[in-house]
Structure formats: structure tokens, C-alpha cells
Amino acid sequence: MTETLQGVEPVQPRTIAVVGGGQAAGWVIKTLRKESFGGRLVMVADEIHAPYERPPLSKAVLSGDATVDSVALVKPDDLKALNVECWQPDRAIEIDRDRHLLRTAEGRELQYDRLIVATGGAARRLQGSQGATKNLAYLRTIDDAVRLGARLRDMKHLLVIGGGWIGLEVAATARKLGVDVTVVEGAPRLCARTVPPLVSAFLADLHREHGVQLHIGAGLYSLEDHPDDSRRVLAKLEGGRCIDADFAVAGIGLVPHTALAEAAGLPVQDGIVVDEYGATEDPSIFACGDVANHMNAWLGRRVRLESWANAQNQAIATAKAAIGILEPYAEIPWFWSDQYDVNLQILGDVPVESMPVVRGNMDEKRASMFFLRDDLIRGVVAINAARDLKLARKWMNQGRKVDKEVLMDTTIPLA
């Protein structure tokens, strides 16, 4: 795919269109101007807010400790100063690749030289009788978070459908606000797609310790208005158990917004297919962030990442590539989650069915798990152990061999 980029005419693009108004779009805009792109820059975004960061939505925004302003990545005044035309709220609905034309739902048309798609994704919806109630919310936007935060202050019992990262963070924040919480997860363990059983067990203990009722390995049969009070919900689980609650939140994954690219005939495979420069097979179209499926040099395979670090750093590499500065995006994937007094970070390749080398004590909520291959660290899960993770990242980048016994021995400092 690098040849694709070599096919890009060396002339500076005059007009760059950015579709999406999230974190990746924000970093594209900032980077283009930082790298002295002086042409026309248009951002088409369907939310009304200037680009903002989403990690606080399930944490500080929900608990009332952060606001729309405090999570902003680019403030409206910055957009003016950067001379960005914001078509907002508007939605890109069609890319005419032959004519280099972008069309929007408001009937606008834009002739682009480069187009960068940073459309992220939407919260996956419960289908049919599993989501047959109005007392159910999803969490993807700041408006969702503000609405849900207000609801949390006005309820006694929240039902969370989905024991993944967002569901668990919502559960932790709701507990902080004094709300009773029940979590229903259909898989046999929590966060099963991203961490090994040891970490799932740790998370289950953590939430039980904070009074959360967990139903793990419990498929949801139906979720409906409560028959006795339509302002409440009633969940029926496979197997017959019933749970009633004041309100429900579902955190059951993300559906990437690929329709625009797909309709334009661009390859899509769990995300828009791009190379290490964010380039699609069309030399004038790029993609980055949650919507992009890129070839990751560290993992040695294609991956679509849903993480803050990827939304920032892949966007920076993509913006540069769009104006001819070729710096491959080759970062080790990194993600974090905050729940109660636990900061959990995941770095690199973490095989979900493996037994890591453990340093520290999980019961004391301070431990690092190292996933080794041929004495090299391939992945890390760090629980309240940010320093270990930082060091491991350095060694991973250096390709430095490690001694398993030393890693496990907390009397020997890692540094």
C-alpha cells in the first residue's frame, strides 16, 4: 500500500475535508495546521460540539466532575484560530470518488483534494425484545453522558447490560454516586475479548467488593418496560431469572461507521482498510481512529483499535501522510481503564487465553502481568502499576530480553 502513497502527486493539496468531529478528527486538524498546511480545511461533523475526548464520559462526566468544556480537545475559538470551516451539525452521506466530491445531508457539496475519514463508531444496540424499553441508554457522546449522569442522581438501582470496559466503568461510577448496580454479562467472564481469565477474575472480585451484583455467563432474554411501572425496566435472563431496575445502560460494543466508505467502494473489513500511513486504496482518501483497520507493525497483523492513544497518534500520522510527510504509525497498542481506586492499563499483545508472569499481588490491587515470547515482553496488563508499564514499554521498543524470575521477584527493582 505504500506504493499507493507514492502515487500521490507531490503538489500540496488545496482542500482537505475531514469527516467526523471526534478525537481523531481533532488531531487531524491540529496536525495539518501545525505542519503548515495553509489550504482550505473543512470539518463535517454530525455532533454540535467541537472535538472532545471520550474517556471521561464514563468517569468524570458521569460523576459530575467534568463538563463539556473540560473534555474539549479543540475549543470553538481554536477552530476559528486554525481557520477551520466547521460544517456542523451536518453529516457526510456520499463520496463521489471520480469527481472528488463529498456530499452532505444538508445538501452541501465539497470538492476535495484529500479526504480524511474519522467517523468513529456508534454504540451497538440491543435488538428486538432485548431492547424493548425507553428506560434504556447507551453511552457514546457527551450528550449521552450528561443525560445519563442526571438520571443516575435520580435512581436507586441501575442495570448494566454488558461486562466490558464501558459497562464496568459505568457500574463503578454509579456505585460512587450511591446507586445500586447489577451487571449482566453473557460471556463466561468479564472483558473476555481483551484480557485473560486472571484479569477477568480480578475485575469480578473488585466489583463484588464494591457491592455490584454480577450475573456472568447469563444471556439476556428480554429487556422491557416493567409491567407494573412503565418508568422502570424488567430484564429476563436465559434460564428464567428476572431483574427489575429503575433504568438500564447497555455497553455491548461498538459498530464502526464504515457505511460512507463502503458505499464509495473502499475496502472495509472490520473497519476501513488502511496501511501504516492511514492510506486507503484510493490515493486521495485516508482514514484513522476507531473506524480504521490498520496494519500494526508491532502486532504483525491488522487491527482496529478503540483507544484514546490510537485516536490521537494514528490521526497525527495520517494527517502528515495526507500532505506528503511519511512517518509510519507503528505504536504499541495501549489502553487504560479507571474503576474505583484501580487504574488498569493494557499494552501490546495480550493473548486472552494465556497465563502471564505475575509481579506483585493482585489481592493488594497492585500487580503487573507480563506476556512473554522468547524472553521478550509482548504484552503487559498493569494494575495500579503505571511505572512498571512505562518501563516495559521502553524494553518492548528496545527489543530487550527479560528474565522471568527477575520480573516475578518484587524484591528486585525493575529499573
Ligand SMILES: Cc1cc2nc3c(=O)[nH]c(=O)nc-3n(C[C@H](O)[C@H](O)[C@H](O)COP(=O)(O)OP(=O)(O)OC[C@H]3O[C@@H](n4cnc5c(N)ncnc54)[C@H](O)[C@@H]3O)c2cc1C
Ligand atoms: C464512554 C467511553 C469511554 C472511553 N474510555 C476510554 C479509556 O478509558 N481509555 C481509552 O484508551 N479509550 C477510551 N475510550 C475510547 C476512545 O475514546 C475512542 O477510541 C476515541 O474516542 C475514538 O475517537 P474517533 O475520533 O476515532 O471516533 P469518535 O470519537 O467516535 O468520533 C467520531 C465522530 O464522527 C461523527 N460522525 C460519524 N459519521 C459521520 C458522518 N458521516 N458525518 C459527520 N460526522 C460523522 C460521530 O458522530 C463522532 O462525533 C472510551 C470511549 C468511550 C465512548
